[in-house]
Amino acid sequence: xxxxxxxxxxxxxxxxxxxxxxxxxxxxxxxxxxxxxxxxxxxxxxxxxxxxxxxxxxxxxxxxxxxxxxxxxxxxxxxxxxxxxxxxxxxxxxxxxxxxxxxxxxxxxxxxxxxxxxxxxxxxxxxxxxxxxxxxxxxxxxxxxxxxxxxxxxxxxxxxxxxxxxxxxxxxxxxxxxxxxxxxxxxxxxxxxxxxxxxxxxxxxxxxxxxxxxxxxxxxxxxxxxxxxxxxxxxxxxxxxxxxxxxxxxxxxxxxxxxxxxxxxxxxxxxxxxxxxxxxxxxxxxxxxxxxxxxxxxxxxxxxxxxxxxxxxxxxxxxxxxxxxxxxxxxxxxxxxxxxxxxxxxxxxxxxxxxxxxxxxxxxxxxxxxxxxxxxxxxxxxxxxxxxxxxxxxxxxxxxxxxxxxxxxxxxxxxxxxxxxxxxxxxxxxxxxxxxxxxxx
Numbered sequence: 001x002x003x004x005x006x007x008x009x010x011x012x013x014x015x016x017x018x019x020x021x022x023x024x025x026x027x028x029x030x031x032x033x034x035x036x037x038x039x040x041x042x043x044x045x046x047x048x049x050x051x052x053x054x055x056x057x058x059x060x061x062x063x064x065x066x067x068x069x070x071x072x073x074x075x076x077x078x079x080x081x082x083x084x085x086x087x088x089x090x091x092x093x094x095x096x097x098x099x100x101x102x103x104x105x106x107x108x109x110x111x112x113x114x115x116x117x118x119x120x121x122x123x124x125x126x127x128x129x130x131x132x133x134x135x136x137x138x139x140x141x142x143x144x145x146x147x148x149x150x151x152x153x154x155x156x157x158x159x160x161x162x163x164x165x166x167x168x169x170x171x172x173x174x175x176x177x178x179x180x181x182x183x184x185x186x187x188x189x190x191x192x193x194x195x196x197x198x199x200x201x202x203x204x205x206x207x208x209x210x211x212x213x214x215x216x217x218x219x220x221x222x223x224x225x226x227x228x229x230x231x232x233x234x235x236x237x238x239x240x241x242x243x244x245x246x247x248x249x250x251x252x253x254x255x256x257x258x259x260x261x262x263x264x265x266x267x268x269x270x271x272x273x274x275x276x277x278x279x280x281x282x283x284x285x286x287x288x289x290x291x292x293x294x295x296x297x298x299x300x301x302x303x304x305x306x307x308x309x310x311x312x313x314x315x316x317x318x319x320x321x322x323x324x325x326x327x328x329x330x331x332x333x334x335x336x337x338x339x340x341x342x343x344x345x346x347x348x349x350x351x352x353x354x355x356x357x358x359x360x361x362x363x364x365x366x367x368x369x370x371x372x373x374x375x376x377x378x379x380x381x382x383x384x385x386x387x388x389x390x391x392x393x394x395x396x397x398x399x400x401x402x403x404x405x406x407x408x409x410x411x412x413x414x415x416x417x418x419x420x421x422x423x424x425x426x427x428x429x430x431x432x433x434x435x436x437x438x439x440x441x
Contacts, residue, residue, distance in 0.1 A: 098291055103159065109177065167204075198323050198333045200410065233279055233293075248279045300315045336437065338435070343361065394419070
């Protein structure tokens with residue numbers, strides 16, 4: 001009987017139009033208020049996160065332990081404070097997670113060994129020009145007495161597979177007659193062999209043997225295309241080839257930079273689309289990882305600006321991934337190539353050379369006789385590209401400071417067909433080029 005009365009009451013309530021209208025208005029109002037609230041939280045999410053990062057501090061201590069006057073417990077144990085959601089905690093966690101997979105590389109080589117000797121058959125000389133008559137002697141000289149192995153440099157690297165594959169810079173391991181030794185973070189010493197040197201990027205892969213029945217920790221690779229200026233980053237490396245696994249922290253100062261890097265031998269190369277960071281990078285850091293706060297590799301440290309403070313550069317990891325995968329599958333680095341030499345065109349070059357455009361690249365031979373504008377038999381040669389042609393676009397993308405020819409080709413795969421818009425003798429034309437594997441030389 002009671003159940004019937006309840007049903008009747010419910011039917012009576014919902015048959016009341018005023019109630020239904022009030023209910024629907026209230027429901028819509030609640031939804032609107034929730035939407036506004038969620039929008040407010042989303043819009044000010046960074047401020048809210050910052051607030052919690054500053055306010056929510058917890059003391060890691062025994063709740064039954066009282067504090068003494070000097071910040072210690074009455075039992076003598078030091079109280080440890082931990083910041084929740086702070087940058088410091090993210091950095092510490094990332095370093096703990098990644099440090100075991102970062103390595104130091106030592107370069108050693110046989111160098112001439114000299115000794116001081118006096119030739120008894122040498123005519124005695126007077127070093128004072130006759131001021132002291134009768135005073136003369138044999139002057140000691142240096143001569144080579146075999147060779148000795150010496151450490152001549154160092155760099156950094158990081159493991160990308162459990163079986164010992166390591167990424168580093170090509171300029172770290174570019175000496176064919178040198179020996180390379182890897183020190184892992186646990187202090188163990190490993191002999192390394194060079195697996196492949198990238199023909200395009202300043203990248204090389206080397207290999208060390210894992211322990212019997214064991215494996216190495218390795219780093220995960222992030223997405224360098226999603227980076228933002230101001231984002232916090234961590235650099236780890238063998239600073240000055242002396243201080244292994246040195247950690248420095250900074251931010252991304254710029255993206256898609258183009259710089260000309262050189263080494264002590266006078267060799268130079270153009271590095272385009274590199275990451276600029278103010279995290280301290282020193283000689284010896286070359287080849288080490290640039291990490292995000294999640295501990296993922298987003299770059300490979302490659303160069304520093306001489307005479308500056310905290311201006312370093314790293315190769316984006318997305319441009320390195322294909323080289324790593326190529327080595328895993330084929331044992332060597334295979335890159336697609338066009339087969340041309342060129343000079344990038346800008347407004348200054350346009351005026352200087354009386355060109356009709358201020359963007360694109362001019363197909364041009366090098367200064368040496370062997371540096372041809374178009375390599376015979378290359379994809380560019382097969383497509384009919386000749387010297388003094390100007391390539392304006394690749395697959396509809398205009399070639400300028402932000403979109404360079406080298407960076408676009410690097411993103412393609414061997415066998416891909418690309419469409420080039422070319423200015424040939426003053427007339428525009430479109431050619432289709434099938435990319436091939438770059439030759440070893």
